[in-house]
Amino acid sequence: MSHERRLLILAEGASGDPHAGKTARGVLRYRPKEVVAILDSARAGERHGEIPIVASVADALGLDPTAALVGVAPAGGRLPPAWRQLVVDCIAAGLDVESGLHEFITEDAEFATLAAERGVDLRDLRKAPPGLNVPTGANLEHDATVVLTVGSDCAIGKMTVSLELDAAARRAGIASEFVPTGQTGIAIAGWGISVDAVVADFIAGAAERLVVEGVERGGELLWVEGQGSLLHPSYSGVTLGLIHGSAPHLYVLCHKGGATHIDDNPRFPIPPLSKLVDLHERISLLARPAKVAAIALNTASLDDAAAAAAIAAAEADTGLVADDPVRNGPDRLFAAIHAATPLGPPPP
Amino acid sequence: MSHERRLLILAEGASGDPHAGKTARGVLRYRPKEVVAILDSARAGERHGEIPIVASVADALGLDPTAALVGVAPAGGRLPPAWRQLVVDCIAAGLDVESGLHEFITEDAEFATLAAERGVDLRDLRKAPPGLNVPTGANLEHDATVVLTVGSDCAIGKMTVSLELDAAARRAGIASEFVPTGQTGIAIAGWGISVDAVVADFIAGAAERLVVEGVERGGELLWVEGQGSLLHPSYSGVTLGLIHGSAPHLYVLCHKGGATHIDDNPRFPIPPLSKLVDLHERISLLARPAKVAAIALNTASLDDAAAAAAIAAAEADTGLVADDPVRNGPDRLFAAIHAATPLGPPPP
Numbered sequence: 252m253s254h255e256r257r258l259l260i261l262a263e264g265a266s267g268d269p270h271a272g273k274t275a276r277g278v279l280r281y282r283p284k285e286v287v288a289i290l291d292s293a294r295a296g297e298r299h300g301e302i303p304i305v306a307s308v309a310d311a312l313g314l315d316p317t318a319a320l321v322g323v324a325p326a327g328g329r330l331p332p333a334w335r336q337l338v339v340d341c342i343a344a345g346l347d348v349e350s351g352l353h354e355f356i357t358e359d360a361e362f363a364t365l366a367a368e369r370g371v372d373l374r375d376l377r378k379a380p381p382g383l384n385v386p387t388g389a390n391l392e393h394d395a396t397v398v399l400t401v402g403s404d405c406a407i408g409k410m411t412v413s414l415e416l417d418a419a420a421r422r423a424g425i426a427s428e429f430v431p432t433g434q435t436g437i438a439i440a441g442w443g444i445s446v447d448a449v450v451a452d453f454i455a456g457a458a459e460r461l462v463v464e465g466v467e468r469g470g471e472l473l474w475v476e477g478q479g480s481l482l483h484p485s486y487s488g489v490t491l492g493l494i495h496g497s498a499p500h501l502y503v504l505c506h507k508g509g510a511t512h513i514d515d516n517p518r519f520p521i522p523p524l525s526k527l528v529d530l531h532e533r534i535s536l537l538a539r540p541a542k543v544a545a546i547a548l549n550t551a552s553l554d555d556a557a558a559a560a561a562i563a564a565a566e567a568d569t570g571l572v573a574d575d576p577v578r579n580g581p582d583r584l585f586a587a588i589h590a591a592t593p594l595g596p597p598p599p
Numbered sequence: 600m601s602h603e604r605r606l607l608i609l610a611e612g613a614s615g616d617p618h619a620g621k622t623a624r625g626v627l628r629y630r631p632k633e634v635v636a637i638l639d640s641a642r643a644g645e646r647h648g649e650i651p652i653v654a655s656v657a658d659a660l661g662l663d664p665t666a667a668l669v670g671v672a673p674a675g676g677r678l679p680p681a682w683r684q685l686v687v688d689c690i691a692a693g694l695d696v697e698s699g700l701h702e703f704i705t706e707d708a709e710f711a712t713l714a715a716e717r718g719v720d721l722r723d724l725r726k727a728p729p730g731l732n733v734p735t736g737a738n739l740e741h742d743a744t745v746v747l748t749v750g751s752d753c754a755i756g757k758m759t760v761s762l763e764l765d766a767a768a769r770r771a772g773i774a775s776e777f778v779p780t781g782q783t784g785i786a787i788a789g790w791g792i793s794v795d796a797v798v799a800d801f802i803a804g805a806a807e808r809l810v811v812e813g814v815e816r817g818g819e820l821l822w823v824e825g826q827g828s829l830l831h832p833s834y835s836g837v838t839l840g841l842i843h844g845s846a847p848h849l850y851v852l853c854h855k856g857g858a859t860h861i862d863d864n865p866r867f868p869i870p871p872l873s874k875l876v877d878l879h880e881r882i883s884l885l886a887r888p889a890k891v892a893a894i895a896l897n898t899a900s901l902d903d904a905a906a907a908a909a910i911a912a913a914e915a916d917t918g919l920v921a922d923d924p925v926r927n928g929p930d931r932l933f934a935a936i937h938a939a940t941p942l943g944p945p946p947p
Contacts, residue, residue, distance in 0.1 A: 385833035391866065447800040454799050454836040482885055485733035487843050488802040491829070492836025518739065518886035533878055537830055538866035 256441065258282075259308070259316040259346065261337055262291045265323045274351045274376075275322025277435040281414055287314040290337070308340035318347040320438060321356075329354055338362060347372040351434035376434040377445040383453040383460070390459040390498035391538055393466045396592045398544070399499035400477035401531055403521045404514065405486055407507040408577070409477035410436050412547040412584075415576040416503070417474045419585035423597055428470030430461050432493060436476045442468075447478060447489045454492025462497050472592070475499065481530060482521070483513055495536050501544040501591055502531050503584070508550040508561035508575070525568045544591035545584050546573035604789065606630075607656070607664040607694065609685055610639045613671045622699045622724075623670025625783040629762055635662040638685070656688035666695040668786060669704075677702055686710060695720040699782035724782040725793040731801040731808070738807040738846035739886055741814045744940045746892070747847035748825035749879055751869045752862065753834055755855040756925070757825035758784050760895040760932075763924040764851070765822045767933035771945055776818030778809050780841060784824045790816075795826060795837045802840025810845050820940070823847060829878060830869070831861055843884045849892040849939055850879050851932070856898040856909035856923070873916045892939035893932050894921035 258278065265272040279286060279299060286302050288311040295306035305311045308319075319341040330338070330352070338356065341348050342365045350356045355375040357363060366373050398416070400409040413429055413436075420427035429436070431443030442464065449457045458475075465473040475497045479486030504527055513519035521527075528543045535541040546565045550558035558578060565573035572587035589597040606626065613620040627634060627647060634650050636659040643654035653659045656667075667689040678686070678700070686704065689696050690713045698704045703723040705711060714721045746764070748757040761777055761784075768775035777784070779791030790812065797805045806823075813821040823845045827834030852875060861867035869875075876891045883889040894913045898906035906926060913921035920935035937945040 388866075447798075449799050450795075451797050451799050451802050451837050451840065452795040452834065455833050481839070481882065484843050484884060484886070485803050486800065488836040488838075488840025489799045490836075491839040492799065495832050495835050513885070518736075520885060522885075530881055534829065534882065536832060537861065537868060537870075538832070 255317070256285055256347075257287045257315060257317045258285050259311045259314075259319045259341070260286055260289045260322040261319055261334075261341070262289050262323050263334065263337060264293075265291055272323040274320070274435045274438045277410070277439050278320065278322065281439045287311070287316050308337060308344055308346075312344055316346055318349060321348065321350040321352060322438070335361075339365060342366050342369050342371055342373075345369055345371055347374065349374045349376060349438060351376045351438060353377065376437045377448045379449040379453075379457070380444060383449055383457050385453065385456045386459040386496055387456075389463050390496060393463065395462075395466045395471050395473050396501070396594070397462060397473045397475060397497060397499040398501045398503060398588060398592075399475040399494065399497050399541075400503045400505050400547070401490070401494070402477060402480050402505035403482070403524070403527055404480050404507065404510060405478075405483055407505055407510070408547070408549040409505045411549075412503060412505050412576055413474040413476045414439070415581040416585055416588065419576075419581040420472050420474070420589075423585070423589075426469055426471040428465040428468050428473050430465040430470075430473050430475040430497075432458070432461060432476045432478055443476075446493055447486065451488065451492075454489055455496030458493045458496025459498070472594075477505070480513065481534065482519070482527075484519060491534065494531075494534065498536050498539050499541050500539065500593075501588060502541055503545055503547050503588065504528060504531065504543050504569075505547045505549065506565070508548045508553050508558060523568055524565055525570075528569050528571070542591065543569075543571060544588040546571050547584060548573055548575045550575045550578055603665070604633055604695075605635045605663060605665045606633050607659045607662075607667045607689070608634055608637045608670040609667055609682075609689070610637050610671050611682065611685060612641075613639055620671040622668070622783045622786045625758070626668060626670065626786050629787045635659070635664050656685060656692055656694075660692055664694055666697060669696065669698040669700060670786070683709075687713060690714050690717055690719055690721075693717055693719055695722065697722045697724060697786060699724045699786060701725065724785045725796045727797040727801075727805070728792060731797055731804050733801065733804045734807040734844055735804075737811050738844060741811065743810075743814045743819050743821050744849070744942065745810060745821045745823060745845060745847040746849045746851060746936060746940075747823040747842065747845050747889075748851045748853050748895070749838070749842070749891075750825060750828050750853035751830070751872070751875055752828050752855065752858060753826075753831055755853055755858070756895070756897040757853045759897075760851060760853050760924055761822040761824045762787070763929040764933055764936065767924075767929040768820050768822070768937075771933070771937075774817055774819040776813045776816050776821050778813040778818075778821050778823040778845075780806070780809060780824045780826055791824075794841055795834065799836065799840075802837055803844030806841045806844025807846070820942075825853070828861065829882065830867070830875075832867060839882065842879075842882065846884050846887050847889050848887065848941075849936060850889055851893050851895050851936060852876060852879065852891050852917075853895045853897065854913070856896045856901050856906060871916055872913055876917050876919070890939065891917070891919060892936040894919050895932060896921055896923045898923040898926055
């Protein structure tokens with residue numbers, strides 16, 4: 252994917268379902284300048300910020316898109332006929348197609364045949380690349396500083412925290428790279444590996460490969476997108492493989508303010524943040540002991556007073572700087588993390 | 600696989616390489632009564648214990664095998680022509696074929712076509728079954744007691760410890776099941792899932808499914824074969840997914856006596872056993888806090904005095920019973936673990 256991609260986001264049906272379209276929303280928030288149109292017939296004629304919403308692929312072509320992104324997972328998993336036709340229309344119009352679906356478009360005979368005829372690329376964001384293996388040790392042999400987001404649960408904003416801190420670092424003039432490890436991060440950044448979709452033996456090897464690529468892209472400070480949680484009953488294996496393979500120098504511990512249980516399940520009470528700090532530090536790669544540098548709180552569900560109280564409580568519990576980088580901006584968190592790197596305190 | 604299988608072990612070339620044939624050796628040690636012959640032309644005419652060694656598939660047929668096991672991984676990964684012919688001979692002779700190779704025999708067009716014609720089953724021990732998903736909670740809703748082997752490193756005998764403790768429990772009259780999680784365990788027990796070969800998101804779900812199957816097989820005390828190590832730079836993700844998915848009540852911590860570094864790599868010093876005990880207990884599934892019940896030491900590389908000293912040192916460090924279940928028999932370890940279960944001390 253080049254940085255000159257001009258995206259048509261396929262979001263048909265998204266207006267009826269606020270939970271659909273995590274990938275579309277991520278790209279619209281963090282790469283709006285790459286989006287030339289959104290396809291959602293129910294809202295055709297409206298705009299999302301400055302981006303026009305269109306009713307059909309044909310209506311988007313005047314805006315000169317180079318690629319289409321399947322930005323909404325249609326209910327049920329398999330592509331319904333109307334959605335299949337959208338993908339066919341995009342290929343026929345000469346657009347590359349990127350998809351975060353579990354069902355791979357590259358393994359669909361009709362799509363693959365059409366794409367070959369038309370000379371366009373199909374790309375499954377969740378599909379593991381060939382040639383993965385276990386780590387080689389290259390994760391310990393580069394000069395960049397690696398910061399990994401970890402968390403008390405899934406889906407609480409680890410990717411957002413990494414992206415906000417990357418943006419703060421770039422504003423400070425640092426050669427910073429966001430390192431994507433899941434489909435939405437990949438759709439935003441245009442590269443990466445969905446580490447939850449690789450063969451279990453190769454989680455750490457995939458994470459190492461991503462860090463090496465972040466260095467090759469010029470990153471001196473890498474913000475690796477975290478996945479899952481060490482304490483999550485389903486996804487902890489991915490989390491630990493990502494920790495050991497990315498070999499971070501520092502963690503940012505993410506938590507949803509007010510949350511008391513993983514997945515709201517009464518069987519899985521979230522321990523105090525200070526215990527989570529300790530657990531992550533103890534389980535760091537033996538060859539690279541890592542510290543938690545700061546706490547990132549997601550306070551979206553709290554009012555201003557409750558958010559301030561949650562931030563103060565997290566600081567009192569852990570002795571670390573805590574903040575919500577979306578509500579309050581990332582600069583205070585970024586300064587605390589920068590000060591914990593070998594780089595020392597950031598310039599004022 | 601039924602319990603009436605009569606195995607021909609394909610071990611061609613194994614006599615020249617002491618490191619080849621882990622799967623063959625495991626089956627010969629733990630299921631010798633199921634093995635009717637070993638194929639290794641360099642040793643044809645000899646015996647392994649009571650089991651005859653033959654030069655060809657034809658020479659084995661008089662012993663009435665029902666299945667062949669590819670018990671040696673030929674160097675290089677891909678099956679060389681002579682090995683392919685052995686597999687073809689087995690299929691042509693009406694034998695089912697089980698394989699622990701990374702290259703799947705079920706996806707080989709020649710083998711698959713021949714097997715369909717002959718009506719025999721091909722089985723890849725490392726191939727993930729269809730329909731895996733994340734855990735459902737069934738790992739918390741059965742009445743069996745689950746004991747998982749964990750360790751300071753890979754390839755130090757976790758499977759052997761689980762098998763020896765299963766045998767001790769059976770001798771004590773307990774409804775005990777060994778739960779296989781890797782290719783050799785699967786070849787020995789005739790069922791199981793190689794959890795390192797599943798999609799990363801489904802490690803815990805695969806482990807849960809195995810525990811449920813162990814209960815369905817009548818197990819009241821389950822010995823789950825451990826994989827990797829929480830501290831291993833390559834395989835820790837598999838280890839933690841297995842811990843959270845199998846949801847053990849107790850751990851047995853395995854360690855190779857005298858080992859100081861993971862994979863003998865100076866970057867990865869093994870912490871004191873007491874720290875490893877603490878780490879495993881802290882990272883247990885939140886819904887089922889688990890304790891380490893005993894330490895299993897592999898003292899194969901030590902003389903008698905050094906082995907006794909290593910066992911004494913492990914006991915002094917951890918305050919737990921430590922022993923080598925191969926050198927000294929499993930009964931002392933088994934008694935300590937049994938006493939830590941809700942069942943209490945075993946009968947004298």
